[in-house]
Amino acid sequence: MYAIIEVGAKQYQVKKDDILEVDRQSVEEGKDIVFDKVLLISKDKKIEVGTPYIKDAKVKATALKETKAKKLISFKYRRRKSSHWSKGHHQPLSRLKIKEIVAG
Numbered sequence: 597m598y599a600i601i602e603v604g605a606k607q608y609q610v611k612k613d614d615i616l617e618v619d620r621q622s623v624e625e626g627k628d629i630v631f632d633k634v635l636l637i638s639k640d641k642k643i644e645v646g647t648p649y650i651k652d653a654k655v656k657a658t659a660l661k662e663t664k665a666k667k668l669i670s671f672k673y674r675r676r677k678s679s680h681w682s683k684g685h686h687q688p689l690s691r692l693k694i695k696e697i698v699a700g
Contacts, residue, residue: 597640599697601655602633610655610694620688623659629692631655637699644699652700657692665689 598611603618610616623629634653637644644650664686673680 597697598638599634599653599655600636601631602635602649603631607635610697612694612696614694615660616657616692616694617663617665617689618692619690620662621659621690621692623690625659625661627659628695629657629659631657634700637697639699650700654698656695656698658695660691660693663689663691 598609600607600609603621606618608616608618621629632649632654634650634655635646635648637650637653644653646653665688666686668685668687669682670685671680671682
């Protein structure tokens with residue numbers, strides 16, 4: 597059984613006991629979080645698709661910890677102008693463990 601959920605502006609395919617890194621969620625470590633924006637559920641080769649979401653379907657997860665993504669460098673260079681700059685960025689992430697998928 598798997599589901600496709602929407603977290604923020606991104607979509608993720610999840611199964612039970614998956615560990616998932618998503619954009620930072622406002623939840624403490626060890627606490628549960630429920631995602632109700634379920635787009636698709638597949639169970640025993642039967643697929644249910646929402647329009648846009650499946651009514652009464654939920655995915656329950658536990659917050660493991662907050663981390664940062666790998667550092668990305670943004671670099672701008674202007675030729676012949678003696679001008680350049682660089683910036684680094686770490687995207688804050690939340691690591692979640694999927695506990696269960698509840699179909700509507």
